[in-house]
Amino acid sequence: MIKRLILHKYSYLFLFLLSSIIFSLFVSNFEFSEKIRFPFLISFLTSFFIFNDFSVKEKAIIVATFLIFSFLIYSFLKVQANVDLEGGIQQGLIYAFPFFVFPSTLFYIFGKIKTIYISSFFSLISFFLHRDFSLSFVWFTSSFIILSALEGARRRISIFKVGIFYGLFGLILSLILGNGFIKSFFFFVSSLFSPFISVGLVFFIERAFRILTPFYLFDLQDLENPLLVQLRKRAPGTFHHSIFVADIAHSVAEKLGVNAELVRCAALYHDIGKIIRPAYFIENLKGLEKHLKINPPLSSKVIIKHVEDGVKLARSYNIPERIIDFIKEHHGTTYPEFFVKASEEENLKFEVRYPGPSPRSIETLILMIADSCEAALRSVEELTPAKISELVDRIISKKMEMKQFDNAPVTFEQINKIKSAMVETLIEFYHPRISYSEEKIKYYIDLKKGKYKEKVEGTAGYDEEKEEELPHGNSDYSNGINGKGRESEDKEMKK
Numbered sequence: 001m002i003k004r005l006i007l008h009k010y011s012y013l014f015l016f017l018l019s020s021i022i023f024s025l026f027v028s029n030f031e032f033s034e035k036i037r038f039p040f041l042i043s044f045l046t047s048f049f050i051f052n053d054f055s056v057k058e059k060a061i062i063v064a065t066f067l068i069f070s071f072l073i074y075s076f077l078k079v080q081a082n083v084d085l086e087g088g089i090q091q092g093l094i095y096a097f098p099f100f101v102f103p104s105t106l107f108y109i110f111g112k113i114k115t116i117y118i119s120s121f122f123s124l125i126s127f128f129l130h131r132d133f134s135l136s137f138v139w140f141t142s143s144f145i146i147l148s149a150l151e152g153a154r155r156r157i158s159i160f161k162v163g164i165f166y167g168l169f170g171l172i173l174s175l176i177l178g179n180g181f182i183k184s185f186f187f188f189v190s191s192l193f194s195p196f197i198s199v200g201l202v203f204f205i206e207r208a209f210r211i212l213t214p215f216y217l218f219d220l221q222d223l224e225n226p227l228l229v230q231l232r233k234r235a236p237g238t239f240h241h242s243i244f245v246a247d248i249a250h251s252v253a254e255k256l257g258v259n260a261e262l263v264r265c266a267a268l269y270h271d272i273g274k275i276i277r278p279a280y281f282i283e284n285l286k287g288l289e290k291h292l293k294i295n296p297p298l299s300s301k302v303i304i305k306h307v308e309d310g311v312k313l314a315r316s317y318n319i320p321e322r323i324i325d326f327i328k329e330h331h332g333t334t335y336p337e338f339f340v341k342a343s344e345e346e347n348l349k350f351e352v353r354y355p356g357p358s359p360r361s362i363e364t365l366i367l368m369i370a371d372s373c374e375a376a377l378r379s380v381e382e383l384t385p386a387k388i389s390e391l392v393d394r395i396i397s398k399k400m401e402m403k404q405f406d407n408a409p410v411t412f413e414q415i416n417k418i419k420s421a422m423v424e425t426l427i428e429f430y431h432p433r434i435s436y437s438e439e440k441i442k443y444y445i446d447l448k449k450g451k452y453k454e455k456v457e458g459t460a461g462y463d464e465e466k467e468e469e470l471p472h473g474n475s476d477y478s479n480g481i482n483g484k485g486r487e488s489e490d491k492e493m494k495k
Contacts, residue, residue: 012059013048019063020044026074027128039128046124050117058110062118069102069122073129094130095174095186100166100194103143104159105201107150108213119143134177138187142170154218154261159202160195167191210320217265220323227317228268230275237283238274241374242267248425249370253363255421256414263363266326269319270367273310273327277302283378296343297350303336304354325360330367332358332404358404362418365408369396369422383430389423396422 024040047066051059073094080093102122107115123140127133146166153159167188174184206216219225223232232239246267253260278284280291280302291299310327333356343350359365372395380387396419399405405415 012051012056012063015060015063016044016047016051019066020047022067023070023125023128026070039125042128043125046121050121054114058114061109065102065106065118066122066125069126070129073097073126077130089182092180092183092186094132095135095179095183096190098190098194098197099139099143099187100163100191101197101201103147104150104162104195104198105205107147108202108215109205109211112147112151115147116144134174134179135183138170138174138177138179141173142166145169154214156199156202156215159198163191163195163198210322212262212265212320212322214261216320217261220319221265221268227272227313227319231272235271235274235278235281235284237285238271238278238281241283242269242271244429245270245367245370245374248374248422248429249367251425251428252366252370252418252421255424256362256366256417258362258366262322263366266323266363267367267370269310269314269323270326270330270371271306271310272313273306273308275313276306276309281306291339295348296339296346297348297352300336300339300343300350300352303339304352307331307354326364326367328355329357329359329364330371332356332368332399332402334399334402334404357407359408362408362410362414365405365410366418368399368404369418372399373422373426377426377430385423385427388426388430392419392422392426 020040020043023043024036027039028035047062051062054062076094076097080090083090083093085093103115103119106118110118119140123136123143126139127136130136143166146162146169149162149165150158153162167190170191171184171188174187175181202213202215205211206213222228228239231242246264249267250260250264253263274281274284279289280299294302307327307330311324314324314327331354333353335353340352359368369392373392376391376395377383377388380391396415400415410418
């Protein structure tokens with residue numbers, strides 16, 4: 001067992017050795033000579049030091065990509081050597097190689113920082129094949145510049161836009177380095193056509209390996225996705241709840257600087273299990289009709305079942321496992337509090353909890369809190385910032401008491417940041433709105449004409465010297481804006 005672990009741990013050394021040997025053979029044109037030594041040592045040592053901190057899976061992908069890259073450059077150079085063209089054009093053909101494909105594709109697999117390491121490695125090693133230092137420099141510098149532009153891309157057309165910028169930057173840099181118009185033009189033209197290959201590769205990789213690229217997340221958020229269409233038709237209340245939760249969770253995640261697109265996408269799918277028995281969930285009906293026919297323990301089991309149903313549905317529709325994690329974890333190992341308390345009232349004792357696990361990432365933790373807050377706010381009649389803050393604080397405290405944050409890699413400082421961001425977001429989403437009734441419109445016009453000031457000047461709530469409102473003296477204005485107006489004040493007076 002220990003030997004297997006050691007072999008598995010150091011298996012990447014064999015991969016690096018094998019790839020370095022094959023690369024050296026490409027450099028020497030498959031001639032076993034002293035030419036092999038230097039490129040072999042450079043490729044092996046560089047790959048060892050640069051990729052040492054990568055996971056075994058990532059190292060395997062890099063080795064495979066490196067071998068494909070080396071083979072393609074070798075084949076391209078062979079074609080270039082055998083084509084009979086004018087000297088300048090023939091020598092410049094290597095600049096037409098689709099270099100843009102590699103950084104633009106690897107970016108969506110490894111992220112920005114790791115792609116910089118990979119691009120620097122590829123640009124350095126490729127020099128042994130094409131022997132043109134300026135080409136390696138242009139390729140690496142252009143790749144480094146465009147990686148930031150790829151970060152915010154949500155649509156595949158963005159790759160084409162970035163490809164144009166990549167080509168223009170490489171064209172100018174190549175001319176500055178004195179490579180001539182032909183070589184520089186070839187580099188620009190290849191950058192225009194490379195995005196077609198990149199888009200195809202990214203699409204294949206994300207679907208085959210269920211990698212959640214920004215493009216894949218954007219596609220999954222399409223409300224015409226078959227699974228979301230089923231949710232909208234069969235459980236419309238749950239569908240709208242999911243949209244509200246998605247907006248809230250996305251806003252909070254954005255403020256915390258975590259993967260907001262992932263959170264929003266997952267929030268749309270977190271309750272899809274309710275498609276199976278929509279009538280048992282309060283947001284899809286006007287009362288508790290279905291639950292009146294069964295006892296509280298059975299009602300609890302029906303409610304809890306939506307997590308298991310959601311996981312099955314998601315897998316049947318090929319939803320990536322990372323999204324399924326949110327379905328599993330958004331209730332953690334809590335229990336349906338309403339029916340548990342109802343059981344206690346009827347002296348029915350039973351133990352039931354959601355299967356969990358509790359949130360294992362800051363993203364799933366944000367969704368858990370957003371889901372609970374959105375549901376709780378539906379039962380609050382008059383929302384004020386104070387009430388929202390109190391509600392969020394109570395929900396987070398309750399989750400912590402139930403040890404729902406224990407598996408998530410978060411600190412108390414981050415939990416406080418989540419709390420603050422959640423309160424701020426909910427106040428933005430649920431701020432009081434002006435009432436549009438005829439009485440309120442008339443009241444607003446009276447205010448503009450100055451009638452309100454004349455009315456209040458003789459009251460105890462108005463201070464003529466300071467010309468400002470004293471506490472409780474100008475309640476008409478705030479009540480009118482909040483939708484209460486004079487009518488609510490008259491009712492209070494009668495009481």
